[in-house]
Amino acid sequence: MLRKLSVIAAAVGILVAGAAGPALANGGALKAKEVHWSFEGPFGSYDQAQLQRGFKVYREVCAACHSLKLVSFRNFGDRGGPFYSEKYPNSNDNPWVKAIAKDYEVNDIDSETGDAIKRPATSADHFPSPFANEAAARASNGGALPPDMSLLAKAREEGPAHIYSVVTGYVDAPKGLTVPTGGHYNPYFPGDLSSAWHGDHKSVPAGGFIAMAPPLKADLVTFDDGTKSTVDQQGKDVAAFLMWAAEPKLEERKQTGFAVLLYLIILSGLLYASYKTVWRNESH
Amino acid sequence: MSGHSTYQPKTGIERWLDARLPIVRLGYDSFVDYPTPRNLNYWWTFGGILSLCLASQLITGIILVMHYNPSAQGAFASVEHIMRDVNYGWLIRYMHANGASMFFIAVYIHMLRGLYYGSYKAPREVLWLLGCVIYLLMMATAFMGYVLPWGQMSFHGAVVITNLFGALPLVGESITTWLWGGFAVDNPTLNRFFSLHYLLPFMIAGVVILHIWALHVVGQNNPTGVDPKSKADTVPFTPYATVKDGFAMSVFLILFAFFVFYMPNALGHADNYVEANPLVTPSHIVPEWYFLPFYAILRAVPDKLMGVLAMFGAIACLFALPWLDTSKVRSMRYRPTAKIYFVFFLVVCIILGFCGAKLPDDPVIPHLTTFQLMGSDLNSFVWLSRVASLYYFAFFLVVLPVLGLVEKTLPVPDSIASPALSADAKKG
The missing domain is CATH 1.20.810.10 (Cytochrome Bc1 Complex; Chain C)
Known part of the structure; x- marks a missing residue:
């Protein structure tokens, strides 16, 4: 009886949890577009070519305003990273990592004089931020703060699909919507448009106003591997790159998980057999 | 421990230790x-x-x-x-x-x-x-x-929960300042x-x-x-x-x-991957899932102090349980009526958890407006929480005390072995 009841309770629980899921997603915005990612599923892994393209989009477009504070240059050469190569197990030796780092300048202190100086970055350095501080970032962006991108893909309920949807999802504002100066209508960006809407109060458009102008344009970035540089491609690639930046150990995690689960399933089987053996002469 | 110890130290070391600190005996x-x-x-x-x-x-x-x-x-x-x-x-x-x-x-x-x-x-x-x-x-x-x-959720969750103590009369403000250290x-x-x-x-x-x-x-x-x-x-x-x-x-x-x-982040909240910023409040502050039923009870009560008391009262019911249940029969296996109330209790706890994750004024059935009662539409999660909270407390404070006195229970077996040995095939 209890078994039956608990099955019912579990079923109710799952139904309730399932219904609670989508409603928790960003209020008022459209659901993110469906995207298939190479890193989905229990055996998913990053597509290195995609990460390299995504990095190029970040570097040439996003990096003008968005920092990537938590990522070091050496991470690019780590297993699963955009420039990992089996030839260089130590990412500090990786020539691509070194070359990329050298292109950036970071703040330092001259150890002789104590003066503040700029020097070329090394593989150990973190990505330098485009603005000195939050106030500077806001001042250059009409009061809005471009969020740090290191964790962006995990800091949004819908993950990289949300990033992809926002950067590729700009459309003209529907008639009757007053777009404020410095704002851009985006149906995938969370917000509440009811105060800017002059149409039927029951059909307030989905989405919100975002301070970022549409960042991507076809052929804005030239992909070195010959991939056609469409807005959709750029958006997908940069979202994948940002997922890697947020969760660089994803591949290691999924591979370890497979071994752990296999081990636990075998162990459970053995323990069940032991249980049956131990209890075979005991009624219970 | 029931009965006397049957431990027999077998080696010299065990005998030596057993005479000085019978820790192996305790474990055995x-x-x-x-x-x-x-x-x-x-x-x-x-x-x-x-x-x-x-x-x-x-x-x-x-x-x-x-x-x-x-x-x-x-x-x-x-x-x-x-x-x-x-x-x-x-x-x-x-x-x-x-x-x-x-x-x-x-x-x-x-x-x-x-x-x-x-x-x-x-x-x-x-x-x-x-x-x-x-x-x-x-x-x-x-x-x-x-x-x-x-x-973000760490910080603002801490703000919400510590502020609850501020609802206590007279000492509330001092307690929150003391908790915060500032x-x-x-x-x-x-x-x-x-x-x-x-x-x-x-x-x-x-x-x-x-x-x-x-x-x-x-x-x-x-x-x-x-x-x-x-x-x-x-x-x-x-x-x-x-x-x-x-x-x-x-x-x-x-x-x-x-x-x-x-799915390492499925049970967490995406906002917690944004660093705490006291100046930006997340649009929807929710505690971790395991606190949601209590959070729903807290928000079900319109008055802040009463809400806090209801929330702590919900936990206090658990402490008082041994003295609230009047039934002489331990297992609900032999209490058919209690069993039904128990299943409802289970469902109510899940409903409360569900309500805790929602905005209180959101409708339970979408696009349906009924009538306002105590400042909220009847078709809202706050009202669902109210009904569910009522059952939660009624289960402990009314059902268990009263049912134990009036319920007709099934016959209880004389010993564990008798039904277990005779009913090998038929478990229940």
Whole structure:
């Protein structure tokens, strides 16, 4: 009886949890577009070519305003990273990592004089931020703060699909919507448009106003591997790159998980057999 | 422990130690020879699973502290340092974060098992009370632990929960200032939460020892609720219970591993990957899932102070349970009416959890406006929480006390062995 009841309770629980899921997603915005990612599923892994393209989009477009504070240059050469190569197990030796780092300048202190100086970055350095501080970032962006991108893909309920949807999802504002100066209508960006809407109060458009102008344009970035540089491609690639930046150990995690689960399933089987053996002469 | 010790030291060292500190004897009597009711089902394996959870949280927690920086400036970055630069740091942290949820899944099943089979009734009242104390300590530990990564939900969750104490008359404001170590949630708050988050698990471990001690004095309850009468009713703990517990633990670990490796952030909140910013409040502050039913009860009451009292009252009901249930029959297996109320209670707890995750004024049935009552539409989650909270309290304060006096129960078996031996094929 209890078994039956608990099955019912579990079923109710799952139904309730399932219904609670989508409603928790960003209020008022459209659901993110469906995207298939190479890193989905229990055996998913990053597509290195995609990460390299995504990095190029970040570097040439996003990096003008968005920092990537938590990522070091050496991470690019780590297993699963955009420039990992089996030839260089130590990412500090990786020539691509070194070359990329050298292109950036970071703040330092001259150890002789104590003066503040700029020097070329090394593989150990973190990505330098485009603005000195939050106030500077806001001042250059009409009061809005471009969020740090290191964790962006995990800091949004819908993950990289949300990033992809926002950067590729700009459309003209529907008639009757007053777009404020410095704002851009985006149906995938969370917000509440009811105060800017002059149409039927029951059909307030989905989405919100975002301070970022549409960042991507076809052929804005030239992909070195010959991939056609469409807005959709750029958006997908940069979202994948940002997922890697947020969760660089994803591949290691999924591979370890497979071994752990296999081990636990075998162990459970053995323990069940032991249980049956131990209890075979005991009624219970 | 029931009966006298049957431990026989076999080697010289064991005899020498047994005369000075009979610790091997204690272990033998508690975990090897200890008589266990032979009819325990899988719901009884959660005690062992919970000790596994506690051990896992302690070990992963101690390692995390080696790398964590408890300051408002550095906490968030140090957690990311653990995730990115510490060898297997991602594993340790995901185990610790998901381990908290697993701990609560196990404790809720453990508590509901106790509730269903009447494991709180004489002579197990102290055993139950100690369990309630552990649960209370777990909630405090989990809440403070969630603050430590210093993300947006950490910070604003801490603000909401500590502000609850401000509802207390006269002393409220002083208490919140004292909790915060200042006039807002800030570095001193983080530091004291860190200190207490490290202390409380060891207090839990201490109360767990008392809990097991009390258990071994009165013996385990069992699905029939009938006390073991003879040796035929019991089996030795090892190997019979150990192997069954071991199997259950291993299956539980599969669930645990599935979350850690394949959906490590499913039980958390995306906002906590944004560093705490006191000036930006998340649009929707929700506690972790295991607090949602209490959060719903809190918000169900329009008055803040009464809401806080209702929330703590919901936990107080658990403490008072041994004296609220008047039924002489322990196991609900023989209480058909109580069983129905129990299932409703289970559903109500899930509904409360569901309400806790929603905005109070959102409609339960979409696009339906009914009429306003006490400032909210009747078709809203706040009203659903009100109805559900009412049942929650009625279950403890009305159903269990009254039902025990009027209910017609089924015949209870004379001993564990008699139905168990005769009904091998037919289990129920």
